[in-house]
Amino acid sequence: MKPTAHPDPERCRLVNDIIALVGDKWSVQVVMCLGGGQQRFTEIRRAVEGISQKMLTVTLRGLERDGYVQRTVHATIPPRVDYELTPLGYELLVPLKALGDWALTHYRRVAAARAAYDARALADAAE
Amino acid sequence: MKPTAHPDPERCRLVNDIIALVGDKWSVQVVMCLGGGQQRFTEIRRAVEGISQKMLTVTLRGLERDGYVQRTVHATIPPRVDYELTPLGYELLVPLKALGDWALTHYRRVAAARAAYDARALADAAE
DNA sequence: CTGTATCCCTCCTGATACTG
């Protein structure tokens, strides 16, 4: 693959806006988790290892605000809240999975590049 | 599109590792900028609007470490440094562009969802 | 021109405690 068109500033901004939403520590993991179907708050919390209660709430609110996630409250005792991807959420899953597949295919090359870079940096520092 | 397989923790971690690299404020913009071909430090700085000198340096170092970008120093006066995507970088550009195209296609729906959510939040607060 | 070094401040994040 070789160089293509020159970057468009407007395009950059829009892309970055979506990426920013998607690029934080938890959003992608939550969306992928919900790709498995409707789940409750605690189920997601268990599935996404390491996420705190606060951050799960914040993340879900953000995804709901952007229309990726549908939140359904059942007025029962104890309360029950279901989260599910909207049609938009499922559509987002497609390019997200593409990126995920790419990561799974190439992460070894990234790891190798990192190791090589760090080794070189270490050697330079030792001179 | 409907629910698929259950999320795999290991897969989540690997994907998140790549996304984290890609998901910061500047990396994607720089990679897309370099998709236009080899460029000098100052050229990138001008193309990526709003980036500071410090953050461009930090971002380029990160991309170089992960093997996405090749850095070439010319020992001239004044110094000249060229940056170019590696083959791995160009490959990353593919799923990145897919996500970018998705963003361009659907950002209106995201904006609409945000507006609706904010309007509703405002109405709820006013009651 | 292409960086490095420093200061500083904001925001993200986790931990903890409390509510309906």
Added chain:
DNA sequence: CAGTATCAGGAGGGATACAG
């Protein structure tokens, strides 16, 4: 169960000054 409230620590990121 599903949150909200509060606080503190640390990383991210900008401004500035300086160096090769």
